Amino acid sequence: MNAVLTTEAVSKRFGAVTAVDGISLAIRENEFFALLGPSGCGKTTLLRMLAGFESLSGGRILLDGKDISPLPPNRRPLNLMFQSYALFPHMTARANIAYGLEMERLPRAEIAARVDAILAATQLESLADRKPDALSGGQKQRVALARALVKRPRVLLLDEPLGALDKKLRGAMQLELKRLQSEVGITFIVVTHDQEEALVMADRVAVLKDGRVRQCGTPHEVYERPADRFVADFIGVMNFLPGRAVADGVEVPGVGLVRGALPTGLSAGAAAVAAVRPERLSLVAPGAPGPDNRIAGTVAAIAYHGLDVQLHVACGALPAPILVRLTADAAEASPLEPGTPVTLGWAAADSRIFAERDTSEEPTR
Amino acid sequence: MSDASTRLALRAVLAAVFVFLYVPIAVLVALSFNEGGLPTAWSGFSVKWYVSLASNSAILLAAGNTLIVALASTAIATVLGTLLALGIEMRRSRSRGLEALVFAPMIIPDIVLAIALLSFFAALDVTMGLHTIVAAHVVFNLAFVSAVVRARLKSFDWSMVEASADLGASGLTTFRRVTLPAILPSVVAGALIAFTLSVDEFIIAFFTAGAGRSSITLPMQIYSMLRFGITPEINALATLVIAVSVVALTISQRLNRGTIGQ
Amino acid sequence: MSTPLAHPRLLMAPALVWLAVFLVVPCLLVLANAFFLRGVYGGIEYVLTLENFERAFDPLYAGIFLTSARVAGLATLIALLIGYPAAYAIAMAPARRQPVILFLAVLPFWSNYLIRTYAWIVLLNREGLVTQGLRWAGYTGEPPSLLYTEGAVIVGLVYNYLPFVILAVYSALSRLSPDYREASRDLGASGFTTFRRITLPLTMPGVAAGAVFVFVLSIGNFVTPALLGGGRFQMVGNLIYDQFLTANDWPFGAALSLVLITVMMALLIAQAFATERASGTRTREAAA
Numbered sequence: 001m002n003a004v005l006t007t008e009a010v011s012k013r014f015g016a017v018t019a020v021d022g023i024s025l026a027i028r029e030n031e032f033f034a035l036l037g038p039s040g041c042g043k044t045t046l047l048r049m050l051a052g053f054e055s056l057s058g059g060r061i062l063l064d065g066k067d068i069s070p071l072p073p074n075r076r077p078l079n080l081m082f083q084s085y086a087l088f089p090h091m092t093a094r095a096n097i098a099y100g101l102e103m104e105r106l107p108r109a110e111i112a113a114r115v116d117a118i119l120a121a122t123q124l125e126s127l128a129d130r131k132p133d134a135l136s137g138g139q140k141q142r143v144a145l146a147r148a149l150v151k152r153p154r155v156l157l158l159d160e161p162l163g164a165l166d167k168k169l170r171g172a173m174q175l176e177l178k179r180l181q182s183e184v185g186i187t188f189i190v191v192t193h194d195q196e197e198a199l200v201m202a203d204r205v206a207v208l209k210d211g212r213v214r215q216c217g218t219p220h221e222v223y224e225r226p227a228d229r230f231v232a233d234f235i236g237v238m239n240f241l242p243g244r245a246v247a248d249g250v251e252v253p254g255v256g257l258v259r260g261a262l263p264t265g266l267s268a269g270a271a272a273v274a275a276v277r278p279e280r281l282s283l284v285a286p287g288a289p290g291p292d293n294r295i296a297g298t299v300a301a302i303a304y305h306g307l308d309v310q311l312h313v314a315c316g317a318l319p320a321p322i323l324v325r326l327t328a329d330a331a332e333a334s335p336l337e338p339g340t341p342v343t344l345g346w347a348a349a350d351s352r353i354f355a356e357r358d359t360s361e362e363p364t365r
Numbered sequence: 366m367s368d369a370s371t372r373l374a375l376r377a378v379l380a381a382v383f384v385f386l387y388v389p390i391a392v393l394v395a396l397s398f399n400e401g402g403l404p405t406a407w408s409g410f411s412v413k414w415y416v417s418l419a420s421n422s423a424i425l426l427a428a429g430n431t432l433i434v435a436l437a438s439t440a441i442a443t444v445l446g447t448l449l450a451l452g453i454e455m456r457r458s459r460s461r462g463l464e465a466l467v468f469a470p471m472i473i474p475d476i477v478l479a480i481a482l483l484s485f486f487a488a489l490d491v492t493m494g495l496h497t498i499v500a501a502h503v504v505f506n507l508a509f510v511s512a513v514v515r516a517r518l519k520s521f522d523w524s525m526v527e528a529s530a531d532l533g534a535s536g537l538t539t540f541r542r543v544t545l546p547a548i549l550p551s552v553v554a555g556a557l558i559a560f561t562l563s564v565d566e567f568i569i570a571f572f573t574a575g576a577g578r579s580s581i582t583l584p585m586q587i588y589s590m591l592r593f594g595i596t597p598e599i600n601a602l603a604t605l606v607i608a609v610s611v612v613a614l615t616i617s618q619r620l621n622r623g624t625i626g627q
Numbered sequence: 628m629s630t631p632l633a634h635p636r637l638l639m640a641p642a643l644v645w646l647a648v649f650l651v652v653p654c655l656l657v658l659a660n661a662f663f664l665r666g667v668y669g670g671i672e673y674v675l676t677l678e679n680f681e682r683a684f685d686p687l688y689a690g691i692f693l694t695s696a697r698v699a700g701l702a703t704l705i706a707l708l709i710g711y712p713a714a715y716a717i718a719m720a721p722a723r724r725q726p727v728i729l730f731l732a733v734l735p736f737w738s739n740y741l742i743r744t745y746a747w748i749v750l751l752n753r754e755g756l757v758t759q760g761l762r763w764a765g766y767t768g769e770p771p772s773l774l775y776t777e778g779a780v781i782v783g784l785v786y787n788y789l790p791f792v793i794l795a796v797y798s799a800l801s802r803l804s805p806d807y808r809e810a811s812r813d814l815g816a817s818g819f820t821t822f823r824r825i826t827l828p829l830t831m832p833g834v835a836a837g838a839v840f841v842f843v844l845s846i847g848n849f850v851t852p853a854l855l856g857g858g859r860f861q862m863v864g865n866l867i868y869d870q871f872l873t874a875n876d877w878p879f880g881a882a883l884s885l886v887l888i889t890v891m892m893a894l895l896i897a898q899a900f901a902t903e904r905a906s907g908t909r910t911r912e913a914a915a
Contacts, residue, residue: 053809072368073812080813086806090828099824103815151814368818372719379716379728382709386735386789389746392756396749445642452639466643470650472840474847474891476864477884480871481653484660484881504649507642565739568849572871587741591748591854603742610738618730 004029004187005050005078005155010059011211012045019045021211022059027155027189032181034198035191037208038234043191046208047157050189051080063154074103079148083159085140087132093143094119094128100151118150138169145180155187162197174200195235199223207231229273229354238275239322241295242356245272250353254317259292260351271356278310278325280350283334284343292348297322299340304328313342390607397600414601421598426579427586434495434570434582435563438502443556445503446510451544453511454518470508478504479572486573493575498582501573502566506559513555513621517548550620557617561610660881679882688866692886695862698777698852699845702784703792703838709785710792711834717793718800729797736790744854747783748774751855775857783851788841795837799830832902839898843891863887 003026012020020042027033035043048054050061052073061069068076079100087096094115101111119125122142132140141161148156161177162170178201181188192198198205199219206216207230215227226232233240243252249259250272258274266272276293284290297315309331311324324344336342397415401408418424449467470478482501486493525547529539545552567584574580583606590599661679666672682688717728735743750756751773758773773779807829811821849864856862863883870880 051813053812073809074815074817080810082806082810084804084806086804086810088807088810088825088829099811099816100814103820147814371818375712375716375719378709378712382713382732382789382793385709385786386732389743389750389786390735390738392749393742393746445645448638449642452635452637452642455635455638466646466651470646472843472891472895473654474843474864474887476847476849476867477657477888478650478653480867480877480880480884481657482649483871484656484877485649485653488656500649503645507645511642561737565737565741567739567741584739584741587739587745588850591741591745595748599745603739603745606742607738611734614734614737615730 002029003027004031004064005189006062007046007050008060008062010046010049010061011057012042012049012054013057018211020049023208023211023213024059025206025213025216027187028204030182030185030187032178032188032201032203033190034202034205035189035208036195036198036205036234037193039193040210041208042211043193043208044159047080047159047189047191050155051078051157052076053080077154078157079151079153080157081144081148081159081161083161083163085132085144085164087135087140087143087147089132092129092131093124093135093146096132096143097147097150100147104151114150118146122146137165138173141165141173149184149186153186155189158188158190160192161190162192162194170197177201199235207234209234226352226354229275229356232275232352232354237278237323238352239278239281240273240275240320241318242271242273245270245353245355249348249351250274252317255295255315258351259348260353261348262353263355266353266355273354273356275352275354276346276350278323280346281322281324281344282346283324283326283330284345286343290343291345293351294343294345295322296341296343299336299338299342301338302336309336311336311342313344393600393607394604396597397604399597399600403597414597415605418598418601418605423581424583424586424598424602427581427583430495430580431564431583434498434502435560437499438506438563439556439560441499442503442506442559443510443552446507446555446559447514447548447552449507450511450514450518454515454521455523467508467511470505471512475505475566475568479569482569483572493573494577494580495574497573497575498570498580501569502563505569506563509558509562510552510555513558514548514551517551517621521547554617554621557613557620561613561617564606565610657881657884660878661885663878665876665878679879680886682879683882683886688883691861691866692863695846695864698781698784698862699842699848702781702788702845703842705781706785706789706792706841707796707834707838710789711796714793714796714800717797725801729794732793733790736787736794740787741850741854743787744783744851747779747786747855751779751782774855775860777856777860779855780852780860780862783855784845784848787848787851788844791844792837792841795840796830796834799833799837800826802833803829835898835902839894843894846890847887 005025005027007023007025009022009024010020011018011022023042023046035046037043045054049056052068052071056069059069060067063077068078073080087093088099091099097118098111098115101114106114116125119128122145124139124142124146127135127139127143132143135143141164145161158177162173165173174197177188177190190198190201199222202219204216204218205222207214207222209230215222215231217225222231223235226235226238229240232238241250241252241255241258243250243255243258245251245262245266246257246268249257249262252258252274260274262268262272282291284294295315297313299311300314300321301312303310303312307328309326309328311326311331312321313324314321322344334342396403398410398412399407400411400413453463453467478501482497482504486497491497521544525543526539529543530536534542565584566582567588570582571585571588574582574585583602587599587602590596662675662677664672664674664676664678713732717725717732720728748755752758755774803826807825808821811825812818816824846862847864848862849868852860852862852865853868856865867880867883867887870876870883
């Protein structure tokens with residue numbers, strides 16, 4: 001698959017503040033790509049630079065191999081769906097959707113045909129003659145989407161597309177967007193701060209912090225093999241055990257040796273942190289021969305979530321309780337109450353070890 | 366038209382507007398210091414027109430009257446207008462008629478208000494003087510004060526008042542210690558606007574001053590000077606009046622920062 | 628809202644009473660007077676009649692109404708044509724500077740309008756500054772008579788109300804979410820098309836409100852035509868003034884005022900109506 005949109009060491013500075021710091025990404029044809037990160041990480045700035053609303057302080061943006069950095073927003077074959085939808089309040093849904101086509105100076109008949117087609121595809125036919133203030137949040141979102149898609153852009157940029165929707169609608173729309181993308185066959189680039197959303201919808205995710213890409217990979221890669229401590233913490237839930245790196249793992253004060261593979265570049269003696277996902281932990285009978293890593297503690301709290309149970313286990317020396325995710329069956333096997341002593345175990349292969357200070361290397365794909 | 370040239374053109378228009386707005390004022394100020402007093406030639410810097418102004422008894426009387434009227438009408442209007450604003454914003458329901466009534470003084474052409482009040486005072490056979498001017502000025506002043514305070518009240522957190530009551534404070538104490546401090550900047554800003562309006566107001570004063578010489582306000586004096594004999598002292602007077610307005614308005618603006626007025 | 632502060636009605640009462648006594652009653656009085664006649668010696672003869680209104684529509688006076696409307700209309704239009712770009716320039720300035728620039732643009736509006744009008748006398752006088760400027764540039768003919776013309780009155784009106792127009796347009800512009808402009812550009816529109824199809828229609832209600840206000844203020848204006856138009860130039864304001872101070876025909880003056888107010892209210896209501904119909908101007912808060 002070829003790269004449709006490439007950024008080459010793109011940066012943006014606002015006075016003394018660097019919002020985007022030399023980001024290089026290659027986004028593929030027909031890909032659903034997510035820019036994920038906490039607020040202030042530069043993802044929205046990067047998106048606006050792609051759309052043409054922010055100038056570049058450095059680097060280039062290439063679309064199909066051509067440098068589009070000098071082009072103004074109305075001449076780029078990219079379209080942006082705004083977080084606020086930005087539907088023109090004085091125009092009907094139909095007129096809103098037709099607007100972009102009118103700018104292309106297409107013949108009236110063709111505009112009407114394409115608008116009708118997309119109204120049908122997004123089930124907006126009955127709402128076509130309503131003005132935005134007579135539409136619900138979900139309906140407005142569909143009009144905004146239709147307005148951008150009708151122009152058949154090379155790439156569709158979406159700025160927190162589901163942010164304004166209520167929780168229930170959001171879940172349904174995540175799948176809907178994914179379906180739409182594969183049906184329409186256009187590359188989508190979505191900006192979001194919600195990591196669950198990114199994992200559900202995207203083919204690949206770029207995790208950003210402080211204007212840099214910390215990791216770029218499939219949702220599976222980013223979840224199972226986080227590149228650094230920040231990504232491990234940001235994606236999903238992770239337990240952290242800080243200590244000092246040794247040959248075969250991390251020496252955690254008060255716990256002992258936590259076995260796991262050291263990442264390249266981390267040498268014995270450096271401050272490190274071992275991490276393990278809650279679902280990789282299991283309850284171990286005290287005397288039983290065990291998994292590579294064990295840790296003893298007392299149950300502090302139990303949260304039932306229907307199909308699974310979340311245990312908060314206080315382990316003496318550690319500052320925060322360990323979170324364990326058990327299936328309901330596994331939880332029922334042993335009697336659990338706040339105060340019950342338990343032993344948790346996990347395989348060395350499930351340990352993730354990171355340097356205590358975040359690396360500033362930026363892996364690129 | 367490209368973005369850059371559009372920007373330039375717009376800036377040019379703005380610059381031209383500023384020139385248009387301020388050149389006449391600048392001319393007056395400059396003339397007030399012109400020895401010769403006439404715009405025909407600059408004959409040297411002098412403050413003699415200000416000096417002669419200071420000894421012009423008619424102008425001094427008028428200035429004094431204006432001050433009295435402005436202070437009195439501002440004081441009354443501030444109290445009435447603030448209470449009105451509080452009353453309106455505390456109610457849940459909005460009455461169209463009430464809004465219209467409170468808005469009316471600001472949009473009725475001042476000539477109409479002037480003659481209405483003249484007719485009113487004449488019909489009641491009231492001797493007119495500074496007191497009738499004050500009564501007239503309060504009418505539009507309270508509308509402005511009320512508008513300014515209302516704008517501030519729209520972003521006022523009423524639950525503070527409820528919290529104060531919950532903690533045991535009486536109505537008056539709550540007003541004095543919670544509400545008033547919060548709205549005070551707007552009240553003062555409104556008062557300054559009212560003061561400025563009153564000082565500058567001409568038509569209504571003209572009609573409601575009555576026949577006596579003793580109740581002439583400064584704008585009335587200026588008007589008669591403009592009609593019947595322009596002397597260079599007017600430039601000095603104009604400069605002073607402008608200076609007073611500017612100072613009052615600047616202070617008002619500083620106080621009202623953060624409140625969206627329109 | 629149940630607050631322990633005081634009953635809202637009580638708070639509003641003093642102001643409302645004042646307005647009732649010094650605004651409502653006088654206006655009703657004017658309304659009443661319009662239906663009576665001028666007495667022989669200048670008082671009021673309490674005979675109910677519509678004669679004053681008939682007179683008001685007499686060609687002589689109708690002409691003055693039309694002149695006033697024309698002059699006010701021109702002044703409003705010019706003020707809009709100059710004021711809109713100026714307000715747009717302010718709205719495009721860096722956010723920090725906007726309040727200051729706006730304040731400076733509006734400041735002249737708050738100064739005494741007699742004085743502001745006088746400034747133009749100084750400029751437009753036969754030996755005023757404009758003439759001086761022309762002479763300095765080489766002109767040696769007769770000093771142009773700029774003062775005491777309709778043009779001078781229009782300039783005076785524009786000068787008086789331009790800051791207000793700028794304020795009204797700026798308010799409308801600043802309330803418009805920048806997302807609309809960006810969305811339009813993103814969809815392929817040029818800067819000018821964006822202005823024509825998005826910015827202008829969406830700011831029109833605010834602009835129209837400002838325009839109606841200025842038009843109404845201009846029509847009833849009396850000082851500017853009196854000082855800059857000279858004795859022969861009459862607008863409605865001067866006419867009303869004359870009835871009260873020279874002709875001593877208060878009932879007729881009242882009738883004229885009523886006609887003026889009716890025109891005013893009709894315009895304001897029409898404008899409010901039109902704004903409600905062109906629905907859906909979103910503020911930045913609602914769009915977010």
